Amino acid sequence: MSHKKFDPTRAEALISAERYHELKPDIMLQKLGIPPGSTILDLGCGNGFFTFPAAVAMGSGMVIAADMSEPMLSLLRQRNTPDNIQILQVEEVKMDIEDDSVDAAVLIALYHEFKTPLDNLTEIKRVLKTEGKLLILDWDPLSEKERGPAKAHRVEKKQAMNDLKAAGFSVTTDENYTHDMWMIIANCNT
Numbered sequence: 001m002s003h004k005k006f007d008p009t010r011a012e013a014l015i016s017a018e019r020y021h022e023l024k025p026d027i028m029l030q031k032l033g034i035p036p037g038s039t040i041l042d043l044g045c046g047n048g049f050f051t052f053p054a055a056v057a058m059g060s061g062m063v064i065a066a067d068m069s070e071p072m073l074s075l076l077r078q079r080n081t082p083d084n085i086q087i088l089q090v091e092e093v094k095m096d097i098e099d100d101s102v103d104a105a106v107l108i109a110l111y112h113e114f115k116t117p118l119d120n121l122t123e124i125k126r127v128l129k130t131e132g133k134l135l136i137l138d139w140d141p142l143s144e145k146e147r148g149p150a151k152a153h154r155v156e157k158k159q160a161m162n163d164l165k166a167a168g169f170s171v172t173t174d175e176n177y178t179h180d181m182w183m184i185i186a187n188c189n190t
């Protein structure tokens, strides 16, 4: 698979009002169905598009805002994160997070940037609790290319579902969330 990392000089666009209006993180949180008090891993958090709404929804719980890019994490730090956001720099695959410690993981516009997605899914499964949930939202290569990454850098929903199955997840929901982004929600079986 082809992969290309996000350019941090374009980070402002990730937290535009238009993007919030279109992608509706609160609806994603509802679909995920994780109660307040839980721990969510926002992997590839960037400058915090999903991190802040998730922190509000988790209340006394916690959001682990993880990214491999120090420039992106630096932009997130500048936004004065509340106490229940833990910022963590991770490697391409490996994360310094305990086994079986996270209730849900969310990957927004990240999957197509993974170099070896199966390794990432295996690492995510390691940190998820039994029955933990995973939500993935990413660009559809089958849609018209009006914006976003090149078609050659996108991953088909069907491919991501096969990857999830191979990594030991069960897909519970798959849908076309917007006209050019698909969403999958999966359960960690073990």
Ligand SMILES: C[S@@+](CC[C@H](N)C(=O)[O-])C[C@H]1O[C@@H](n2cnc3c(N)ncnc32)[C@H](O)[C@@H]1O
Binding pocket: 005, 006, 014, 015, 043, 044, 045, 046, 047, 048, 049, 050, 066, 067, 068, 069, 072, 090, 091, 092, 093, 107, 108, 109, 110, 113, 114, 115
């Ligand atoms: C397109 S941005 C999306 C950021 C955020 N999820 C959002 O939707 O606004 C992708 C982010 O994933 C990060 N990233 C890419 N590969 C990664 C990896 N293997 N592990 C963690 N973060 C990664 C990039 O540094 C970038 O911040």
